Amino acid sequence: MRAELLSLVWLAVTVGGYYALKPVYRRHPRWWTSPLLTVPLLLALLGLPLGMNYPVYIQDTHWLVLMLGPATAAFALPIFRYRALIRAHWPALMAGVLGGSAMAIASAWVLATWCGLDDSVRRSLLARSITTPLAMLVSADIGGVPELTALFVVITGVAGIALGELLLRCLPLRSALARGALFGVGAHGAGTAKAYDVGTEEGSVASLAMVLAGLLNVLLAPTLASLLR
Incomplete structure (x- = not known):
């Protein structure tokens, strides 16, 4: 009791x-x-x-x-709602998503290896830059610990908000596309919420970038798992 x-x-x-x-x-x-x-x-x-x-x-x-699972299905909504935006800017969006995801995975692996972290911890870090439901799926597929990955996702989100605010002041990012992608790819859900504080279009782009980055990582998870063997 x-x-x-x-x-x-x-x-x-x-x-x-x-x-x-x-x-x-x-x-x-x-x-x-x-x-x-x-x-x-x-x-x-x-x-x-x-x-x-x-x-x-x-x-x-x-x-x-467990409630994060059904939330994954809702990620189709922003893609459908802003499909015209995707058609208009898909080369830039895909370039940002691919580059951001590759940098996130590579930097996590290199820094974790340099720090001498356990292999399961290193694998758990690789999905830290995508939204929690998809990050936990990717972590399980590549041999990480999903619960630990969820913790790393939270830390990445908070750090991404802080660094995103700093980068907006320091970098000449004048387009809503660039500002939104910065938060969506770098800080997933937390960054998307912050992007909506900056502007509606920035928030929409951040939402799209977050979803695309998550789906890309899920699709590439089996390939990544085979490379890590």
Whole structure:
């Protein structure tokens, strides 16, 4: 009975923390106020004193992860809605998605190898730059740990928002296509939300770039897995 009660408590803290902290991000849209960062910090502050560890937390809240599956089907909506935009700019979009995905995978593998990380951790890092449902699928296909990949996706999203804001100030990215692709490819869902703060067209492009990058990685996962053997 105590285990079931603890599971309900952690579910309530996770969901309640998100809804409680999301208005803070709306009023002050900065990377350090994003629920992607503030909710895990809240859970850590509560969980560490109580001796809660990550495997136990995932076991208690596994249904939240299962809900990511149906969310994958919704990714077809932005592709259909903005199909005219894809037709008009597909060479630039594909170049950005291919280049960004290749850079993300290569940099993750090289840095993880240079740091001497375990092979399963290295494989889990490779899908860090695509949205969580697809990242977990890719991670499982290439021999990573999907739950660990989900954590890396969150970290990448928060870092991508912070670096994206800096790059927008430093680089001469004048087109909505370039600004949106920057966030969509570099910071997946978190970056897409930030891109909508910049502009509607930027958000639409970021959404498309995020979906295309995710689908590309899923399609290439078997090939990547064979190369890593």
